Amino acid sequence: MNDRLDPAQLDDADLARRIAAANPAGDATAEAELYRRLAPRVRFYGLRHLRDEQAAADLVQQVLMMTLERLRSGKLRKPEMLASFVLGMCRMVVLELRRTHSRRERLLHTFADDVPMADPQLMPRLDHERLLRCLEGLPEREKSVLVMTFYDDRAAREVARELNVSEANVRVIRHRGLQRLRDCVTEGTAP
Amino acid sequence: MTSACAKPVALATLVEYWLGELDEAAEGAVEEHLFGCGECAASAQAVAELAGGIRTLVGKGLVQAVVTDGFVRGAAERGLRVREYTVARNGSVNCTIAPEDDLLIARLEAPLEGVEHVDLVMLDTHGKGLERIRDIPFNPLSASVLVASRTDYVRALSKQTSQMRLVAIEGQGERVIGEYTFNHTPWPAQ
Numbered sequence: 001m002n003d004r005l006d007p008a009q010l011d012d013a014d015l016a017r018r019i020a021a022a023n024p025a026g027d028a029t030a031e032a033e034l035y036r037r038l039a040p041r042v043r044f045y046g047l048r049h050l051r052d053e054q055a056a057a058d059l060v061q062q063v064l065m066m067t068l069e070r071l072r073s074g075k076l077r078k079p080e081m082l083a084s085f086v087l088g089m090c091r092m093v094v095l096e097l098r099r100t101h102s103r104r105e106r107l108l109h110t111f112a113d114d115v116p117m118a119d120p121q122l123m124p125r126l127d128h129e130r131l132l133r134c135l136e137g138l139p140e141r142e143k144s145v146l147v148m149t150f151y152d153d154r155a156a157r158e159v160a161r162e163l164n165v166s167e168a169n170v171r172v173i174r175h176r177g178l179q180r181l182r183d184c185v186t187e188g189t190a191p
Numbered sequence: 192m193t194s195a196c197a198k199p200v201a202l203a204t205l206v207e208y209w210l211g212e213l214d215e216a217a218e219g220a221v222e223e224h225l226f227g228c229g230e231c232a233a234s235a236q237a238v239a240e241l242a243g244g245i246r247t248l249v250g251k252g253l254v255q256a257v258v259t260d261g262f263v264r265g266a267a268e269r270g271l272r273v274r275e276y277t278v279a280r281n282g283s284v285n286c287t288i289a290p291e292d293d294l295l296i297a298r299l300e301a302p303l304e305g306v307e308h309v310d311l312v313m314l315d316t317h318g319k320g321l322e323r324i325r326d327i328p329f330n331p332l333s334a335s336v337l338v339a340s341r342t343d344y345v346r347a348l349s350k351q352t353s354q355m356r357l358v359a360i361e362g363q364g365e366r367v368i369g370e371y372t373f374n375h376t377p378w379p380a381q
Contacts, residue, residue, distance in 0.1 A: 012227070041225060041232045047239050048209060083227035090226075126244045132253055135245065140257060140311075144328045147256045150242040151249045152265040155210050162259040164330040175203050181241060182202070 007033035016079035019071040026072065034071075035064055038086060045090045051153065055097060063089045126185070134184035137191035142177030149174055196230040205235050209242065252293050252342030257311065257327045259337060266294055276373075277335075283372035288345045290378060295345055299336045301357050301369045303329055308360035309368070311338065316351050326360075350376050 007015055007030040015037075018030045042063050046056030066089055070076045076085060135143055148159050149170075156170040163170070184191040200208075200221060207213050208221045225232045248254050250271060267273050271293040276284045280300050288295050303309070309329055313322040329336050336357060353375065357368040 037229060040236050044225070044232065044236050044239055045222065047243075084223065087222055087226040126240045128244055128248060131241070131244045132248055135248065135254060139326070140324045141326060141328045143254075144257045146245060147249055147254055148258060148262045149210070150245040151262065152246075152269070153210055153242065154261075154265070155212050157212075158261065159259075162261045162330060163328050164332055165328075171203070174206065178206060178238075178241065179202060182237060185241070186237070 012037065012082050013080040016071055016076060016082045019068070020074050020076065020079065023072050023074060031068055034068070038064060038067070042086065042090055045087075046094070049094045050097065059090065059093055059097065062093050066093075131181075131185055134181050134191050137184065138177055138180060141173055142180065145170060145173045146177045146181065196228050199228075200224055200231045200234070202234065202238070205231075205238050208235070209238050249339075250293065252295065252339075254339065255341045255344075256339050257324075257329070257336060258296070258339050259330065260333070263294070263296055263337065278371040278373070280369035281371075283374060285374045285376065287376050287378050288342060292342060295340045295342050297338045297340065297355065297371070297373070299338065299355060299357060299369065299371050300334060301336060303331045303334060303336075303368070306331060306359045306368070309336070310358045310360060310365070311336070312356040312358060314354035314356060316353060318354065345375070346377075348375050348377065 007018065007027075010018065010030075010033075012034075015030055015034050019027055019034060022030065039060050042060045043056045046059035047053070050056055050059065063086060067076075067082075067086055070085070071079075076082070135146070138146070145159060145163075148154065148162070149156075156167045156174065159174075160167040160170040180191040183189045204213070204217075204221060208218060211218075213221065225235050245254075249256075249266070250269075263273060263275070272289075272291055273294045273296060274288060274292045275296040275298060276286050277298040278284045278300065280302070282300075306329075309327050311324040311327050312320055313324075315321050327336065338355065353373050355371045355373070357371075359366045359368050
């Protein structure tokens with residue numbers, strides 16, 4: 001039986017079913033697990049589309065409070081479609097966030113006490129000293145291309161134009177550099 | 192439950208997604224996958240964290256790197272205070288760094304047309320080589336190389352003279368393109 005399993009052992013759809021089945025008493029453990037899984041995904045989507053930490057955090061709050069409300073009220077009829085549902089909510093809320101802040105404020109006012117707050121522990125934390133050491137260890141071309149790309153999130157086309165090299169060349173350098181940087185930061189390998 | 196992804200999104204694709212380089216259909220497909228796959232979502236978050244980390248380090252002036260005009264413009268537009276010194280080929284400049292400066296840029300003027308590979312050499316007060324940065328990126332049409340220095344290092348310097356040298360690598364040999372002298376004075380203590 002799913003309701004006896006540790007929520008961490010369930011897949012997303014079963015977790016959604018468990019939350020829906022727990023109504024009206026609720027299942028705080030299952031909801032916390034769902035939040036733990038989905039918050040980083042929603043945050044990433046928010047950072048990608050809003051390019052702002054605070055706006056991404058707001059998105060997490062709004063989308064997850066709406067998702068939990070739907071699950072609790074049994075309105076999410078196909079739990080196996082949870083990922084698509086959450087993505088759809090993200091798209092909708094991002095559009096709304098771009099248009100106006102009023103709905104966000106209203107939702108936060110209405111439900112703010114009813115959902116878990118974004119837990120900073122859930123978000124990966126980068127060791128900046130280590131990142132700097134790894135960055136400094138890269139060949140200069142890779143370091144420069146990564147700095148020029150990610151400081152302002154600029155596409156290969158722009159960086160290529162400024163360096164008077166091909167876009168493909170920038171993509172190759174960028175990919176090689178990022179792979180080395182990631183390995184160095186996560187595994188401690190020399191860049 | 193976190194299970195291994197049968198068809199992980201490639202790192203290059205995650206980066207293209209992050210930078211908005213994918214077309215609408217490909218972007219949508221990546222998003223569908225990321226929302227349903229914890230493993231790929233974690234990889235995507237790692238890309239975002241690295242990008243954010245680089246932005247933070249650059250914003251604090253902690254990265255020494257060869258950059259471009261577009262980068263410097265972008266930094267200024269983001270609100271960074273940029274101090275820039277232009278140095279003529281074989282010329283010198285009196286320079287410093289203010290407490291509020293975020294980025295310190297040296298613009299080294301140099302004839303770069305026809306040059307394929309350039310090394311940047313850092314020299315100390317006595318003209319002794321401290322560091323040789325091989326094969327720096329540059330635009331041959333720009334007639335200058337822009338170097339962002341680490342602001343924490345420069346702030347710690349006493350009054351002194353140092354040099355940078357640009358060296359063209361040609362076949363088996365090399366040729367000095369230009370030397371640039373920096374007469375540094377620390378910002379007066381308050």
